[in-house]
Amino acid sequence: MSAKDSGNIEVVWETLLAGIRQIFGHQTIQLSELMALYTIVYDYFVLGYIGEASPSTHIPVNVYEEYFEKQFLIDTEHYYKLQTVKYLSNHSVMEYLTTFEAYLNKEQQRMIYLRQSTMKQLIDICSNLLRQDQLEPIYAEFEMLLNNNNNYVLKKLFKLIYWMPKAKTELKKIIEQHIHTKGLQAIHAVSVQAINDPKIYVHTILDVYNRCLIIIQESFIGERDFTEALDKAACGLEYTSKFRRMFQDVAISKNMNEEYVMWLENRNERTTLDFSVMIFNSNSWPFPSSSTINLAPELKPAFDSFTEFYTKQHNKRKLIWLHQRSKGELQTLYLKLKFILQVSGCQMSILLLFNKYPELIVKTIQDETQMTLETLLPVIKQLLKSKIIKHSCTSEEVGENSLRMEDVLKLNTDYNNKRTRVNLNIPVKVEVNDDSQCVRDTIDKDRKLVIQAVVVRIMKMRQTSKDTQLIGEVLKQLSAQFRPDVSVIKTCIDKLIEEEYLKRAPNESDTYHYQA
Known part of the structure; x- marks a missing residue:
């Protein structure tokens, strides 16, 4: 190459570089002027000639790389590094992602005037710089986007880091923790109501699972890693595994009740109750141990029958009845109007005693039901508060906190309610x-x-x-x-x-x- 050619190359490069720097610095320069400079580079470096002269040979690749490409990539990287740090300090991740896409589109438009090798390197530099160097701010805002269910921005972010294994792994961990925390918060919020209705736990967790599944499908295109994060959940604590076991318990219980009915038919037996059972795995459900209750004669045959059936099906498992958390319905036959009373297992055991005794002292109720005082007294107080039973002495005013073991109780034959179905199954404080x-x-x-x-x-x-x-x-x-x-x-x-x-x-x- 002659000295004259070398001088021309340096002049062209310095002129083009000055124009590019003006664009980077948001200084005034006509687009036509910049494109003309790009055209000169394209003609001279890519096709091998300048102006109207015909090329005799193409310019060697090393000349293009040495005089133009190397410095062009260095300046571009320096510019975008400064821009991204400055931009993220004053803008949200959503604005950053939109600007990032605009940067890449702008560079792709400019690349039609340069070699394909330059375009690939430039896009890689922009992508790596804008993504890798700014991962921490993205991680920080990622969880906020999850909490706000901002699927549109999450989808953009996923496209941004799709080819970055390290970033995907980190976001997967954040999702696991997010799902676990949301699950715990949801369960804690319904813990009081779920005491007497375990299905609430299942439906609550199912709701969390489904909402998170929508995020995975819409924002992360059902990506396998993120679906596994949903299944694994909460940093390896098997939260979703517990959920699945809980949900399976509901399905298994339904099948088991059907099998129980068939088992009775095969034995030519039937129960006098409309009776169904929910079977829960003690490792999956957060229930404390249940105290023993002596069931009323109207209930005992059905419970004994199901216990026999279950034991034959699962001879190595122990069946523990949670009577405090069971529920049922009783129909009043002693009032002018018939009411359907929705009651807990403990309430039912107490009320059914009045089929046998017109009046009962508290001590007798305890002897008949074998409930502990910690369980019995709050249940009786709740029945008194609902006015379904009352003290035998109508003139005596007895408060909730003054219930005595010798107090005499009986059904309230004057009971009335605007509703024919009355829910007495209100959680007891203790x-x-x-x-x-x-x-x-x-x-x-x-x-x-x-x-x-x-x-x-x-x-x-x-x-x-x-x-x-x-x-x-x-x-x-x-x-x-x-x-x-x-x-x-x-x-x-x-x-x-x-x-x-x-x-x-x-x-x-x-x-x-x-x-x-």
Whole structure:
């Protein structure tokens, strides 16, 4: 190559570079002028001639790369690196994604004047720079988008990181934690109502599952990794596995009731009750142990019959009746109007005693039902409050807190209600407190595991962290779900040290190293 050619190349490059920098700096330059400069580069470097002269040979590739491509890519990378940092500091992820697409489209338009090899490298530089360098802000806003069900932006974000395995893995973890937390919050919100109606648990979790499934399908195109995140849920705590077992329990119970009816028919037997049973796996349902109840004669044959059937079907399983959480209906036959009373198992056992006795003292009710006082007294108080039973002495005013073992009770023959179907199955205060504590204990346990998962994720990324910095980051990442006590976080950190996920620095007790 002659010195004259070299000089021409440098002049063309410097002129084009100046124009490009003006565009990057938002300075005035006519589009036609810039395109003319691109055309010169295309003619000279790609086709091998300049102006109207006919090319004798093509310019070697190394000349193109040395005088134009190398510096062009360096300047472009520098420009977009500054632009993305500045832009994200003042704009949302949604605005960033829209601008990112515009950047790529603009570069693709310019690339028609350059070699295909340049276009590929430039698009890779822009994509990697705009995506990889800005992942932390994306992670931070990703969970907000999930909470707001912003599927449109989530879909754009998914397209942005689709070819980035590391980013996909991180977003998968965030989704798992999000689903787990939403599930715990939903269960906690219905824990009181679900005490007497376990189906509420199933329907609540099913609702969470379906809403999250819609997000996976619409925002992540049903991507297998994210579907697995939904199934796995909550950082490996098998939340969805529990849900599936709970939901399966409902389906299995339906089949088992049908099999029970066939079993009775084959034995030429039938029950006098409209009777059905829900079978729950004790490992999946957060119910505390149930106290024993001596069933009324009207109920016992049906329960004994089903127990026999179940034992023959599953001879290695133990069937425990949760009478406090069962429910049924009774019809009044002693009033002018007939009422259907919706009652709990405990209420039914007490009310059926009045078929045998016109009046009962509280002590007799306990002897007949074998309920503990902690269970019996609140149930009786609830029946008195509903006015379905009353004290035998009508002149005596007895408050809820003054019920005595020698008090005499009887049915209220003057009972009346505007409704013919009356729900008496209202959660009893003592039972609700006990069961709610059980649910809270389960939630606290799961939250500790969520905290541990967040600590591991932070430490895996940072490798080393001070105690205060780590705690602050955990609080920040969990702020949208719940706010754990600092003492709980420290307990979780100690647990991870014990399990050798982390270790303390030899000479700095407030510094942790990731080692798993």
